[in-house]
Amino acid sequence: xxxxxxxxxxxxxxxxxxxxxxxxxxxxxxxxxxxxxxxxxxxxxxxxxxxxxxxxxxxxxxxxxxxxxxxxxxxxxxxxxxxxxxxxxxxxxxxxxxxxxxxxxxxxxxxxxxxxxxxxxxxxxxxxxxxxxxxxxxxxxxxxxxxxxxxxxxxxxxxxxxxxxxxxxxxxxxxxxxxxxx
Numbered sequence: 220x221x222x223x224x225x226x227x228x229x230x231x232x233x234x235x236x237x238x239x240x241x242x243x244x245x246x247x248x249x250x251x252x253x254x255x256x257x258x259x260x261x262x263x264x265x266x267x268x269x270x271x272x273x274x275x276x277x278x279x280x281x282x283x284x285x286x287x288x289x290x291x292x293x294x295x296x297x298x299x300x301x302x303x304x305x306x307x308x309x310x311x312x313x314x315x316x317x318x319x320x321x322x323x324x325x326x327x328x329x330x331x332x333x334x335x336x337x338x339x340x341x342x343x344x345x346x347x348x349x350x351x352x353x354x355x356x357x358x359x360x361x362x363x364x365x366x367x368x369x370x371x372x373x374x375x376x377x378x379x380x381x382x383x384x385x386x387x388x389x390x391x392x393x394x395x396x397x398x399x400x401x
Contacts, residue, residue, distance in 0.1 A: 304344050305390055308383060311336070315381060347382035349375050349393045358382060360392040367398035374398045 314332045317323035323332055347358050354361060354373035362379060375395045382393025 300342050301385055301388065301390065304339065304342060304383070304385055307335075307339060308391055311339075311383070312380065343385040344390075345384050347384055347389075347393045349378040349382065349395055351375065354395070354397045358384070358389055358392055359397075360394045361397045362394050363396045364399050365396060366401045368401050370398045370400055372400065 314323060314335070317328075317332075323329045349359065352375055354375055359375060359382070364373075365376065367374075367376070374397065375393075376398040377396040378393055379396065380394040383390045
């Protein structure tokens with residue numbers, strides 16, 4: 220009634236490789252229940268089809284469960300990375316302040332700062348482009364507005380604190396001064 224599974228095809232988790240639903244269909248299609256045996260056992264001929272459908276539904280639920288667990292695992296990993304990136308933003312602020320004051324120009328600390336920024340970029344951390352771009356309230360936090368005859372739309376004229384994003388997710392909005400049309 221059941222097919223044997225080659226032990227070489229079974230990974231460490233005990234589940235044969237391949238799509239579970241297709242495996243279930245293959246097993247069920249290989250099983251024949253003769254009508255006279257089913258009647259002799261007191262089962263109606265429709266019971267075999269009903270049992271087959273139940274098994275197919277169960278297999279489909281299992282496949283969906285596995286997909287959902289894999290998706291949740293990926294989201295948990297992304298959230299962990301975002302948590303670490305958020306905790307390092309004050310360190311990047313310190314590096315930016317040191318560069319602005321001329322303390323981090325050359326030397327070993329400048330090299331370490333560059334390595335840290337490169338390492339964080341490999342995990343998806345990006346500075347938000349801010350100076351000279353149109354003001355976007357989803358990525359910029361306007362602290363000051365200054366009238367200007369040189370702009371036609373609200374434009375970021377100066378960055379007071381850098382903003383960062385990871386992919387499309389904004390980790391921190393850039394704090395800016397906005398030039399507005401007169």
